[in-house]
Amino acid sequence: METLHEIVLSCIEQIRVAPKLIIPYADMLSKGSPFTPKEIREALEQELDSQVLSADYVESNKSNPLNKSLNKKPLVYVNKELDIPKLSGMKWGLSRNKHERKMFMVTEMRSHIYSSKYGISKTELLKRMRKDNSHWRPLLTSWLDEMVMDKLLKKEGHRYFSPQISLETRERRLHRLVFESLENESLSITTIARKVGYGGGDNRKIVRTVIEDLQNDGYIKCLGVKWCWMR
Numbered sequence: 001m002e003t004l005h006e007i008v009l010s011c012i013e014q015i016r017v018a019p020k021l022i023i024p025y026a027d028m029l030s031k032g033s034p035f036t037p038k039e040i041r042e043a044l045e046q047e048l049d050s051q052v053l054s055a056d057y058v059e060s061n062k063s064n065p066l067n068k069s070l071n072k073k074p075l076v077y078v079n080k081e082l083d084i085p086k087l088s089g090m091k092w093g094l095s096r097n098k099h100e101r102k103m104f105m106v107t108e109m110r111s112h113i114y115s116s117k118y119g120i121s122k123t124e125l126l127k128r129m130r131k132d133n134s135h136w137r138p139l140l141t142s143w144l145d146e147m148v149m150d151k152l153l154k155k156e157g158h159r160y161f162s163p164q165i166s167l168e169t170r171e172r173r174l175h176r177l178v179f180e181s182l183e184n185e186s187l188s189i190t191t192i193a194r195k196v197g198y199g200g201g202d203n204r205k206i207v208r209t210v211i212e213d214l215q216n217d218g219y220i221k222c223l224g225v226k227w228c229w230m231r
Contacts, residue, residue: 003079003081004035004039004040004043005043006078006079007029007033007035007040007043008040008043008044008047009077009078010029010075010076010077010168011025011029011044011075012044012047012048013071015044015047015048016048019048021180021183022041022044022045022048023037023041024179024219024229025040025044026038026040026041026044027219028175028179028217028219070177070180070181070195070196072173072177072196072197073118074118074167074168074169074170074173075167075168075173075176076117076118076165076166076167076168077165077166077167077168078164078165079164079165079166080164082163082164084151084152084162084163084164085150085151085152087103087106087107087110087152089102089103102143105129105140105143106143106147108129109125109129109140109143109144109147110147110152110153112125112128112129113125113153113160113161113162114162116161117165118159118167119156119159119160119161119165119167120159120160121158121159121160122137122140122141122144122158122160125140125144125160126140144160148160151163174196174198174206174207174210175210175214177196177197178192178196178207178210178211178214179214179219179220179229181195181196182220182227182228182229183229185228186223186226186227186228187226187227187228188225188226188227189204189207189208189211189227190204192207192211192227193207211227215227218230
């Protein structure tokens, strides 16, 4: 279960640069959450009050606020209350030299992965460690599998993460992007799809479904052939 602090951290970057998103975001984030829209809104306002809008953002958006691009990367949730098991080589059964070498390598692997906000693939990890060759790849692969089994890491798709990190789901991210695309102007489905990176083919059908979801939930409405926020 997400804490109120985690919910705030998941969208504060968007709120910080677009404060008028607070009310709709609080409403959206309260669904499936133990917190009410009011509690989330107040927490967001409190966090916003403690932060200062960077001067470079203000200057870059004074001339044309419509140019603000969407954050297409998934939002990152960090659960610092989750305890991560300690790294232990008790079960390795290796000689002293091999034990020390593996401990050094595994520690370095974990350091790279934990410092990667959006996770890291095995190939990226091997390249960072300069071990992308036929000798090290199978060895590091087996160690990664061990670390996942021991809950020192978690794997989503082909990327490895700290156990404390969770990424916004693709479905939730698309709903957010479609909603945010309408922040400053009314748009057609075609324009929305292109703006969120889902233009053409079956992707447009996916965007249409998301728009219907947001309409049914009362977040957006249709004006002719364009869509806009419910104000």
